[in-house]
Structure formats: C-alpha cells, structure tokens
C-alpha cells in the first residue's frame with residue numbers, strides 16, 4: 001500500500017509542530033524518518049494513525065483520502081502502529097494484549113494467531129503473564145506482534161529499538177528486516193540508529209523542528225547530513 005502525506009500541519013493545542021510536511025512511500029518500501037529529539041517524528045506518525053490528525057494538508061493511502069478518518073477506521077484499512085515506548089497494557093495478559101489488537105481490526109479473537117510464534121517463539125510461554133511483568137525486549141516483541149496480527153499493509157514503527165540492550169536490539173533488527181518482505185507491507189520507521197537505518201531502509205527523510213530538511217535514497221544519507229541534523 002502506498003502512502004502519500006501532502007503538506008500537513010499538525011498542532012498540539014496552539015503549539016504548531018509540523019510545518020508543511022510532505023512525503024511519499026511506495027508500495028513495499030521501507031522508509032526511515034530521522035531527526036533529533038523533539039523534531040516531530042512521533043507527531044508525524046500520530047498524524048498518520050489519526051491519534052493526532054493534521055489541521056491542514058492531506059494523507060492518502062493509495063488513492064483513498066484518510067485525513068479525516070478515525071484511528072480505528074485507518075486500522076481497518078491496513079494501518080498498524082508500534083508506538084514509541086511500546087504502550088503494552090500492563091494489567092491484562094500477553095494473549096489479551098494481542099486480542100485487543102484483533103478486536104481493533106474487527107477480527108475473531110479467541111486464539112493467538114500462529115504468526116506471533118513464527119516471529120516471536122519466546123512469547124509462547126509468556127501468554128498468560130501480565131503485560132506489565134515483561135522485560136523491555138519482551139514488551140517490544142509483543143508490541144510488534146500486536147501490530148502484525150492486524151495484517152497491516154502499512155506498518156508505522158516508532159523507535160522500536162530504543163532503550164533495549166544491544167543483544168535484544170539485534171534480534172528486533174532481524175525481525176524488522178524480515179517484515180516488509182514476508183508480510184508484504186510498506187514500512188515507515190522512525191529510528192535513531194543510522195547503521196540499522198542503512199541496513200533496512202530504501203529511502204529516508206530528516207525532520208528538523210517540524211520541517212523536512214532532507215530526503216532521498218538511502219545512499220544519499222551522508223555523514224555530512226547526519227552530522228548537520230542528527231548528531232551535531
């Protein structure tokens with residue numbers, strides 16, 4: 001599924017965060033959004049999910065204008081979200097966290113789909129545990145599994161490796177690398193780890209104080225750009 005974000009302006013109350021942001025992600029691409037803390041990366045993903053829709057501009061999935069749709073309507077059209085900080089529901093079980101995602105998609109929810117174990121076999125013995133007792137890495141696996149059971153055509157991922165130990169990061173990276181190919185979905189990924197971005201993404205855009213300041217093919221993501229907008 002193709003995504004087109006056309007000149008959106010997004011606000012929190014009176015705070016004007018995104019300024020005329022445009023980007024296009026082609027079917028099956030992995031598109032990386034980069035930028036410093038506070039640049040507006042999460043706000044961009046929340047604009048696309050409909051949690052915090054833009055005040056101006058438009059968002060299209062293929063040819064469908066989704067700008068005014070509610071989040072659950074976007075989910076049913078194929079948009080799934082792995083939020084920053086994972087947002088696992090702590091007081092219900094791992095299985096129930098997955099059922100909530102299935103309900104969101106309007107699906108049957110009496111059994112955890114096998115694809116969860118295909119990607120995350122380590123979740124099987126944890127199904128009856130409360131979400132809140134899982135480690136950071138396990139919660140991230142659950143957050144990705146929860147999105148995958150919705151069979152997304154556009155998967156939005158917000159810093160999926162943030163705050164995880166290097167060994168766990170590597171596991172998550174391998175999974176994210178498999179998803180676009182094996183699930184036939186387009187991926188929009190917010191990620192700070194440049195090596196990983198270069199490994200998985202085809203194209204990128206850099207946000208700086210709510211504006212796109214660079215975009216291109218992943219091979220055009222030079223050290224100079226990284227220095228100017230990301231680390232320097």
Ligand SMILES: Nc1ncnc2c1ncn2[C@@H]1O[C@H](COP(=O)(O)OP(=O)(O)OP(=O)(O)O)[C@@H](O)[C@H]1O
Nearest residue numbers: 012015017035036037038039040041042043044084
């Ligand atoms: N709920 C909110 N209400 C008001 N301002 C907000 C809210 N959430 C974020 N902001 C502000 O919007 C701007 C962009 O925040 P956003 O979370 O999109 O940045 P980010 O690029 O995702 O940063 P990070 O890398 O730290 O996750 C920041 O200045 C932030 O303080």
Ligand SMILES: [Mg+2]
Nearest residue numbers: 041042043084
């Ligand atoms: Mg963020």
